Amino acid sequence: MKAAVMFQKDEKPKYVEDFAEPEALHENEALISVKASAVKNLDKMRASGKHYSTQNQAWSAKVIGGDGVGTLADGTRVYAIGISGMVAEKAIVEKDIMVKLPEGIDDATAAALPNAVMGSALALRFRAGLQKGETVLVNGATGVTGKMAVQIAKYYGAMKVIATGRNERTLKELLSLGADETIPLGQDDERFVSRIRDAHKQNPIDVIVDYLWGHSAELILHSLKGDGGNSHRTRFVTVGGMTGDTITLSSSILRSADIQLSGSGLGSWSRAEVKQLITEILPEMLQLTAEGKLKIETVNIPLRDIEKVWDMNIEGGKRLVALI
Numbered sequence: 001m002k003a004a005v006m007f008q009k010d011e012k013p014k015y016v017e018d019f020a021e022p023e024a025l026h027e028n029e030a031l032i033s034v035k036a037s038a039v040k041n042l043d044k045m046r047a048s049g050k051h052y053s054t055q056n057q058a059w060s061a062k063v064i065g066g067d068g069v070g071t072l073a074d075g076t077r078v079y080a081i082g083i084s085g086m087v088a089e090k091a092i093v094e095k096d097i098m099v100k101l102p103e104g105i106d107d108a109t110a111a112a113l114p115n116a117v118m119g120s121a122l123a124l125r126f127r128a129g130l131q132k133g134e135t136v137l138v139n140g141a142t143g144v145t146g147k148m149a150v151q152i153a154k155y156y157g158a159m160k161v162i163a164t165g166r167n168e169r170t171l172k173e174l175l176s177l178g179a180d181e182t183i184p185l186g187q188d189d190e191r192f193v194s195r196i197r198d199a200h201k202q203n204p205i206d207v208i209v210d211y212l213w214g215h216s217a218e219l220i221l222h223s224l225k226g227d228g229g230n231s232h233r234t235r236f237v238t239v240g241g242m243t244g245d246t247i248t249l250s251s252s253i254l255r256s257a258d259i260q261l262s263g264s265g266l267g268s269w270s271r272a273e274v275k276q277l278i279t280e281i282l283p284e285m286l287q288l289t290a291e292g293k294l295k296i297e298t299v300n301i302p303l304r305d306i307e308k309v310w311d312m313n314i315e316g317g318k319r320l321v322a323l324i
Contacts, residue, residue: 004063030073069111088303109296123209127264127268131206139164142317148296220236
């Protein structure tokens with residue numbers, strides 16, 4: 001079969017036309033004909049063995065891609081998470097981790113959406129416990145998942161959504177997707193901290209969903225530092241580390257303010273939460289997207305071009321999707 005295969009950890013995947021087709025070996029497995037698979041940073045890190053979820057895996061040549069859209073033997077269109085790699089003509093998936101696609105959604109959009117939903121809805125709903133009427137700050141909102149977090153926060157009833165990001169053009173676009181205020185990350189540190197503090201004084205920030213970590217997370221946490229008086233509880237959820245995997249955090253910040261730190265990602269979700277994702281959250285979000293109520297942009301490429309675009313820098317919060 002045609003597939004994108006990672007033969008060596010530090011190389012780009014290769015397009016091949018004669019890779020062995022996977023076989024369903026267990027009752028809960030199904031073979032699907034893949035139509036589209038999103039190529040995400042997560043996929044790149046897992047393919048190269050750099051993601052924490054692959055640290056104990058033995059290395060072997062493998063098809064890349066963790067999820068995608070395809071058709072079952074009876075023609076049913078589904079989104080599924082792969083047991084085998086998904087950037088290929090065929091893939092093995094688990095029958096109980098599939099979502100039937102609604103009418104009116106194209107393959108590329110349906111392939112791109114779920115990971116962004118996982119990285120936003122699960123953080124907002126399960127880790128932050130977002131309540132209607134609360135104020136949310138999305139740090140790194142100009143990326144694919146950050147843009148989705150802005151939209152879903154508003155859908156879940158946030159009164160105010162504050163968006164930070166480097167791409168000022170995309171920041172402006174977020175105002176039409178639900179953001180009420182934008183704060184550029186490119187300004188000097190003092191000014192950035194001042195903007196966060198002002199926003200926190202006007203409407204105390206209840207939830208922070210962070211996709212960047214690194215220096216901007218340090219600044220945001222510093223801006224929440226208290227002065228010994230009563231403070232407002234802020235739930236800070238880290239989802240990614242796009243600008244750094246570690247930070248320096250003063251103990252006095254956590255002692256002086258009511259800050260709850262948690263993370264949302266592979267390994268942190270319970271079985272019950274994953275089940276709710278598959279049976280409730282993803283079907284709802286796919287339907288909203290089919291109705292034009294959620295927006296996600298894609299850059300679509302044919303499978304054969306995977307090596308050419310592997311290191312492509314796609315700006316503006318768009319998702320790269322391989323069409324099979």
